[in-house]
Each structure stands twice: as structure tokens, then as C-alpha cells.
Amino acid sequence: MNDQFKPIIETLIKEGFHQLQDKKALDFKITPYSLNSKLSFKFENLEHFKEFLKISNHQTNADELALLDGALLQLGLKPDSFFYVNFFEKGKEVEM
Numbered sequence: 001m002n003d004q005f006k007p008i009i010e011t012l013i014k015e016g017f018h019q020l021q022d023k024k025a026l027d028f029k030i031t032p033y034s035l036n037s038k039l040s041f042k043f044e045n046l047e048h049f050k051e052f053l054k055i056s057n058h059q060t061n062a063d064e065l066a067l068l069d070g071a072l073l074q075l076g077l078k079p080d081s082f083f084y085v086n087f088f089e090k091g092k093e094v095e096m
Helices: 006-014 046-055 063-074
Strands: 026-031 040-043 083-087
Touching: 026 063, 040 046, 046 063
Parallel strands: none
Antiparallel strands: 026 083, 040 083
């Protein structure tokens, strides 16, 4: 495991997300700011986040990765700039 992602993965597991690849349990939202929650993490750029998804075995296909590009653009974020990813239990999304 890439050491830079170890604290993120450990926190997610500690919060009850033992199977990070289970899309039925874990979801996320990208924001330009932190929500100041235990599950809000800063990523340096889009490639950094995609690397995290790959390393954490989050089952993400090519279409979903392309959607990430579009999501950043819709938020007015640049793929080479930092952003935050806020993880949450699927179905329990808070207004972000």
C-alpha cells in the first residue's frame, strides 16, 4: 500500500468501511473545501485521487473515471489543483 494513502484507508476502516471497494456502502463527494469531518481528505490533484481509488481497490471503471473529470469541471476545479473528497455512508449523504 502506498504510505501516503495509509492514514486515509486506516481512518475509513476505523469508521466502519472495512471493504472500501463496496460501492453499496461507501460513497463520496468532491468539494473545493473540507467539510471538517473525520472522512474529509485533501487530494493534491485528480491523478492523486485516481491513484487512491486504484490502490484502495475501489471498483471504478473507465466510465466512472471519466465522470470524475467532468465533475471537477462542473465544480470549477482544475484537475491539476487540490480538492477535498468527503466520504460518507451511501444513502446518508448530508447536504454538501
